[in-house]
Amino acid sequence: MTPLIEVTALTHTVQGRQLLRDVHLTLRRGELLAVLGRNGAGKSTLLRHLTGELGRRGVTVLGGPAHRPGTELARHRAALPQHTPAPFAFSVLDTVLLGRIPHGPRDTLHDRDVARACLDRVGLRGAAGRDIQTLSGGEQQRVHLARTLAQLHGTPGDRVLLLDEPTASLDLAHQHATLRLARDLCGEGVGVLAVLHDLNLAAQYADRVLLLSDGEVLTCAPPETALTSEHIRAAYGHDVLVTRHPCLSCPLIVSAG
């Protein structure tokens, strides 16, 4: 079976600087792939190739170029950016309903049910009628996560969810709730690629970790293999101790200084 996402020999140069150099990656069905690396390592640039914002050869999403137009691809691939503007006072439910745009020319009662169910999955069912501008940054981020769930809902076949730092403005409980939700989606066959900053969240939830360093893939492997103190020092320039998590069977990373 072909992977959901296949990137081969992707190099991206801007003004003589190589943001990405010879990157290879694959995303399989039902897999949670975490992309890690220091600021400026090329994580967001990589994600922009996968969302189709930067149209390049060598990037294949769901069997075709990442930047092909139309609603067909949008039903199968959703992306959650780090930050989404809220210029107008849309209700939370209307914001989630934006995710149903690729599914038909107008919102049906079924679409509203889908939107409410997706709000439920991010723990915001009671906020459906609220004005999005009155929500906190973390709550807004969860609303947009619900929007991407609504976008992929009911699509037969392969689905890809691209998350750019989905836990950045969330509290501890919601960070874990968001990644548990991502794991649930993987259980439904969705391929999830998430840019993360928290090494321990990646260690606990990811199937594989792709470590980027200066635009190059340092390693792409299961957390036990990828998240070693040597790799992390090479990627972040910071010393860490890696031990076993006392309760869970995953690595636990703590700062050594």
Added chain:
Amino acid sequence: MERGLPLTRRGRAVRPGAALTLTVLTGLLVGAVVLAVGSGAVRISPAQVLSILLAPLGAGPLTPFDEQQAAVLWVIRLPRVLLGALVGAGLAVAGAALQGLFRNPLADPGLMGITSGAALAAALSVVLGLHALGTYSLPAAAFAGSLISTALVSLLAQDRGRVNVTTMLLAGIAINALCGAGTGLMTFLATDEQLRTITFWNLGSLGGATWPTVLSALPLILLGAFGLPLTARALNALTLGEHGAAHLGVPVTRVKWLIITLVALSVGAGVAVAGSIGFIGLVVPHLLRLLTGPNHATLLPASALLGATLLILADLLARTVAAPAEVPIGILTALLGAPFFLYLLRQTRRAESA
């Protein structure tokens, strides 16, 4: 995620439904038309208006009316009120669409250089004495000017077929300044008579309304009034940013060109026949967003209806408040629109900090 944050009732977005909003606004528009066509030096009651309108269909008069009333209604009032409705609808729906496209509730058709281009071309045609099209020379020049300046702003803001809306705002400011300088030069060169024409055109008026002007503006403005609401879902998606809209499969570049074209045609036609009329395009969508919410599926048709109603009423005021003299309508819309807009701003600020 089973645990939600405790939510207060504050910030609930309870709003009237789309059907109710559009029905009420349609009712208001019909009411404004009946009021406006009946008011003036010759009074015509609503029943008489209906009788006069139905007379050509062979319906016997429900209420007696005289020939003078029928003539005033058909020749003077009806074209003027219909022109007001068209221009107001075009300005307001264009304002609403542009605010969505620019993701900025303060955007206005003037930002695209439409009005300033029209003003320059109008001044040029007056001062250079271009009379090739008779009485239509000035409107035709204004329409051409609005299209040229909009095209110029759009072309300056585009890069490989994509329009950058931030660059477009800046290009609009530059083109507005350039057109302003050109208009200034023309007023400097103009004779006293020409100066009067230019000034009055700039203040806006529906006084020149005739059936031919109504019919020439009608197709262009209806294209905008009915075409722009078709982009409502794309405009909703664009509130997420252009990339966000593209992720939803919206053909962003095509939608932007479509909106720019429809706005240029409908506002250009309106400015050509009525001069520059400010604040309708800014205030109407702003007010409706507070009343019915920002969903463009309701906002765009509602803006067209309310814009038509408000311009009809403003024109009614313009021709009756100092009768038999007429106050230029652009003065009235700015005089009433600006304080009202400030009031709305204060209210919004207060609601946000409450």
